[in-house]
Amino acid sequence: MRNSFKQLAGKYKLLKQGWSPQQNLFYGFLTYIFVGFVLLSLPFMQKESASFLDHLFISTSAVSTTGLVTISIFDTYNFFGQFIIMTLIQLGGIGYLSFTTFMLLSTTRKMTFWHKKILSTEFTLPKTIKINDFLKSVILFTLIMETLGAILFFIAFKMDGMPTTEALWSSVFHSVSTFCTAGFSLYNDSFMGYIDNGFINAIISMLAICGSLGFIVITDFGMVIRNKAHKISFTTKIILYGFVTLLTIGTAFFYFAEPTIAQLEDSRFLAAFFQAMTAMTTVGFNTVDFGLFSQAMILICVFLMYVGASPSGTAGGIKITTLTAVFSIMKSRLRGNKQITFLGRVIPYERLYIATSAFIFYTLLIFIGTFLITITHVSELKDILFEVASALGTVGISRGITGDLTVFGKWVIIILMFIGRLGVLTFGLAIWSKTITEEEREVLKEDIAV
Amino acid sequence: MRNSFKQLAGKYKLLKQGWSPQQNLFYGFLTYIFVGFVLLSLPFMQKESASFLDHLFISTSAVSTTGLVTISIFDTYNFFGQFIIMTLIQLGGIGYLSFTTFMLLSTTRKMTFWHKKILSTEFTLPKTIKINDFLKSVILFTLIMETLGAILFFIAFKMDGMPTTEALWSSVFHSVSTFCTAGFSLYNDSFMGYIDNGFINAIISMLAICGSLGFIVITDFGMVIRNKAHKISFTTKIILYGFVTLLTIGTAFFYFAEPTIAQLEDSRFLAAFFQAMTAMTTVGFNTVDFGLFSQAMILICVFLMYVGASPSGTAGGIKITTLTAVFSIMKSRLRGNKQITFLGRVIPYERLYIATSAFIFYTLLIFIGTFLITITHVSELKDILFEVASALGTVGISRGITGDLTVFGKWVIIILMFIGRLGVLTFGLAIWSKTITEEEREVLKEDIAV
Numbered sequence: 001m002r003n004s005f006k007q008l009a010g011k012y013k014l015l016k017q018g019w020s021p022q023q024n025l026f027y028g029f030l031t032y033i034f035v036g037f038v039l040l041s042l043p044f045m046q047k048e049s050a051s052f053l054d055h056l057f058i059s060t061s062a063v064s065t066t067g068l069v070t071i072s073i074f075d076t077y078n079f080f081g082q083f084i085i086m087t088l089i090q091l092g093g094i095g096y097l098s099f100t101t102f103m104l105l106s107t108t109r110k111m112t113f114w115h116k117k118i119l120s121t122e123f124t125l126p127k128t129i130k131i132n133d134f135l136k137s138v139i140l141f142t143l144i145m146e147t148l149g150a151i152l153f154f155i156a157f158k159m160d161g162m163p164t165t166e167a168l169w170s171s172v173f174h175s176v177s178t179f180c181t182a183g184f185s186l187y188n189d190s191f192m193g194y195i196d197n198g199f200i201n202a203i204i205s206m207l208a209i210c211g212s213l214g215f216i217v218i219t220d221f222g223m224v225i226r227n228k229a230h231k232i233s234f235t236t237k238i239i240l241y242g243f244v245t246l247l248t249i250g251t252a253f254f255y256f257a258e259p260t261i262a263q264l265e266d267s268r269f270l271a272a273f274f275q276a277m278t279a280m281t282t283v284g285f286n287t288v289d290f291g292l293f294s295q296a297m298i299l300i301c302v303f304l305m306y307v308g309a310s311p312s313g314t315a316g317g318i319k320i321t322t323l324t325a326v327f328s329i330m331k332s333r334l335r336g337n338k339q340i341t342f343l344g345r346v347i348p349y350e351r352l353y354i355a356t357s358a359f360i361f362y363t364l365l366i367f368i369g370t371f372l373i374t375i376t377h378v379s380e381l382k383d384i385l386f387e388v389a390s391a392l393g394t395v396g397i398s399r400g401i402t403g404d405l406t407v408f409g410k411w412v413i414i415i416l417m418f419i420g421r422l423g424v425l426t427f428g429l430a431i432w433s434k435t436i437t438e439e440e441r442e443v444l445k446e447d448i449a450v
Numbered sequence: 451m452r453n454s455f456k457q458l459a460g461k462y463k464l465l466k467q468g469w470s471p472q473q474n475l476f477y478g479f480l481t482y483i484f485v486g487f488v489l490l491s492l493p494f495m496q497k498e499s500a501s502f503l504d505h506l507f508i509s510t511s512a513v514s515t516t517g518l519v520t521i522s523i524f525d526t527y528n529f530f531g532q533f534i535i536m537t538l539i540q541l542g543g544i545g546y547l548s549f550t551t552f553m554l555l556s557t558t559r560k561m562t563f564w565h566k567k568i569l570s571t572e573f574t575l576p577k578t579i580k581i582n583d584f585l586k587s588v589i590l591f592t593l594i595m596e597t598l599g600a601i602l603f604f605i606a607f608k609m610d611g612m613p614t615t616e617a618l619w620s621s622v623f624h625s626v627s628t629f630c631t632a633g634f635s636l637y638n639d640s641f642m643g644y645i646d647n648g649f650i651n652a653i654i655s656m657l658a659i660c661g662s663l664g665f666i667v668i669t670d671f672g673m674v675i676r677n678k679a680h681k682i683s684f685t686t687k688i689i690l691y692g693f694v695t696l697l698t699i700g701t702a703f704f705y706f707a708e709p710t711i712a713q714l715e716d717s718r719f720l721a722a723f724f725q726a727m728t729a730m731t732t733v734g735f736n737t738v739d740f741g742l743f744s745q746a747m748i749l750i751c752v753f754l755m756y757v758g759a760s761p762s763g764t765a766g767g768i769k770i771t772t773l774t775a776v777f778s779i780m781k782s783r784l785r786g787n788k789q790i791t792f793l794g795r796v797i798p799y800e801r802l803y804i805a806t807s808a809f810i811f812y813t814l815l816i817f818i819g820t821f822l823i824t825i826t827h828v829s830e831l832k833d834i835l836f837e838v839a840s841a842l843g844t845v846g847i848s849r850g851i852t853g854d855l856t857v858f859g860k861w862v863i864i865i866l867m868f869i870g871r872l873g874v875l876t877f878g879l880a881i882w883s884k885t886i887t888e889e890e891r892e893v894l895k896e897d898i899a900v
């Protein structure tokens with residue numbers, strides 16, 4: 001195990017000669033997408049043919065773990081094609097995570113060197129977590145959760161009367177798809193057929209929440225279990241606090257304010273919870289047709305997708321930590337305080353700078369994306385806004401316009417999904433940042449050789 | 451003249467015993483609106499009756515210089531009612547300006563005391579401008595511009611064959627309404643009847659641009675004319691630079707991308723320029739029906755209304771200076787620079803803090819406003835978003851839904867217009883800020899007694 005980590009680290013070291021961590025991520029994901037696109041375009045992966053653009057769309061959607069589809073996965077791809085998609089999801093999920101981990105750590109260490117002040121707070125990656133522990137957690141936890149998920153899915157599908165072969169494949173595929181919050185489904189109506197199946201609702205929620213909360217939270221909890229003296233980090237507290245609050249508010253809105261869900265009687269609460277959970281964890285499955293929702297509810301969904309869940313998880317959005325920083329700025333500004341605090345802690349300037357940048361970038365991207373699609377595509381503004389927020393947040397729910405998008409519109413969504421998975425700031429830095437100097441590269445090299 | 455200034459200053463001093471400048475502004479505007487509402491509700495001001503809520507709506511719209519109307523001004527109010535509306539516009543415009551001036555100066559001076567660093571840059575109010583000069587400019591310039599505007603309007607209306615009595619009143623009313631960027635019109639179709647009248651288009655554009663650029667710019671230019679050694683301030687440069695850029699972009703979009711305007715042949719350029727100008731200066735007249743515009747164009751309008759023009763002018767929006775700061779943050783973030791610069795100058799931290807707060811507040815308010823209206827009112831999202839951006843930006847253009855709003859919807863727009871005129875940060879500070887201490891009040895008193 002330790003050996004493969006070293007190989008991975010070596011590979012990463014090789015890759016980034018002359019590249020910044022952000023550029024590494026950028027080209028890494030681009031390679032995944034391109035390889036996926038080529039494989040999916042091969043005729044023996046398909047049940048029926050589709051355009052090259054559609055294959056590219058599906059490949060990007062899988063690697064970015066978004067789940068938006070212009071064509072039906074089940075009708076277009078045979079078992080091999082579906083297996084490729086699952087692999088892309090897994091690479092996008094875990095590959096993203098290991099990349100993120102490397103980058104996060106190298107960045108943090110770079111910061112140690114350059115700005116010792118930042119590391120003095122626990123606002124980013126907690127000091128107490130080491131790179132080896134972190135990577136071990138990532139891989140171990142993914143394996144455990146996906147195996148457990150597949151077993152539970154298999155039991156649930158069998159209980160529902162599904163044939164064994166179909167249930168076997170379906171349970172593995174959906175377990176990976178859920179834990180990586182990809183939301184790809186083999187069913188053309190997502191999980192609408194299982195709206196009142198509490199067991200399946202529970203499996204999806206558990207997997208998606210664990211996947212979206214991310215490994216900072218998980219590692220932190222793992223350390224508490226192993227070592228009683230270890231205290232839960234400030235980051236983890238903020239993430240949990242924000243997640244529970246938003247999920248509660250979201251569920252309440254769906255329960256009380258959405259007529260489509262209000263008429264459901266028995267499964268009303270389950271449906272309300274599931275729809276809020278799906279938007280927030282960005283898993284993107286649905287048990288109710290989002291095309292039926294009222295305009296007010298669409299805006300609530302856009303907000304939930306806009307925020308997403310935790311940094312270092314598989315979810316998109318501006319992240320709860322950014323939202324927290326933004327709220328703290330507002331509060332401090334209104335109170336006339338000079339220092340910006342949250343839960344009694346001072347948030348450092350650099351952290352606020354990153355948060356506000358992310359907020360501004362994200363907002364502008366949603367606006368520009370929506371604008372670009374309205375130019376060539378005729379749909380109502382609410383549907384386009386929903387689609388754009390879903391793509392940039394890598395959520396994958398839709399009001400049913402994905403398949404009808406123009407060629408230009410599909411390209412816009414492809415680029416948004418890519419940016420969404422990379423993270424708006426990482427994307428920006430990969431494209432526009434100055435090339436790093438020799439000196440900086442030396443520092444980076446030292447960082448990796450832990 | 452000097453005497454009336456002293457009276458004004460004395461009145462202000464009296465008012466703010468125990469109040470922060472923001473609270474003064476808040477209650478000042480509320481008083482204007484309430485008095486206006488009572489007067490407009492009197493039957494002898496009216497040609498035909500309207501609900502109390504509609505009178506409140508009109509009073510708020512006039513004081514906030516927005517120009518959104520739920521009822522026809524011409525059909526509802528007689529000459530006396532129309533005169534009240536004009537007075538409210540003037541008070542809202544000039545009253546707002548003198549208040550703003552006082553507040554701006556006292557705040558800046560408070561900053562001198564507390565943060566000497568901030569004043570060392572010219573990013574807010576230029577050091578070289580003194581309170582007396584500034585106030586003199588405000589009143590003198592308003593008088594000159596509105597008289598000039600009225601004379602020109604009179605000539606234009608007479609040339610168009612309007613009877614003298616009607617032309618007399620119409621020219622005075624529209625001159626005040628334009629210079630204060632209120633956009634109230636005595637014609638139910640705004641200026642659509644004058645779409646190809648170059649003279650009237652020019653008068654409106656000149657008055658609205660002068661009004662919206664604001665008195666920092668005007669005073670600055672006045673000083674350059676009087677004293678050749680005086681250099682144009684950095685603030686003025688930024689405002690002019692941003693204004694010209696945005697107006698050009700806006701005009702180009704209307705000219706090339708809007709089918710309704712493309713079919714106009716002769717008056718195509720004039721119409722494109724006028725519509726961009728009306729959204730940006732927030733005057734809010736129109737010569738083309740905004741209800742006919744394409745979805746992409748609506749988003750362009752929303753963006754222009756979102757930005758608005760200059761601080762200390764009569765325009766709403768986040769202001770060009772805020773947009774500039776936001777862009778500088780993005781650029782510096784992407785380039786990996788530590789210091790945030792614009793046109794080669796370092797922008798101080800406090801200025802960035804204010805700009806990002808304004809951006810975040812404004813964005814959230816547009817989102818919340820749109821959400822609240824969708825709850826009770828059935829219109830397309832694009833129309834509601836347009837209405838909300840128009841109200842918060844105190845622009846006053848509409849896609850025709852104002853009159854059909856529910857009671858709740860009207861209240862939302864009333865509050866948005868109020869916040870829009872007060873400024874989002876001032877509003878927030880007036881509501882939530884701590885009451886000022888004895889010590890701070892002493893400092894403030896000294897500030898006013900220049």
Ligand SMILES: [K+]
Binds near residue numbers: 066284
């Ligand atoms: K997803």
Ligand SMILES: [K+]
Binds near residue numbers: 515516633732845
């Ligand atoms: K206006």
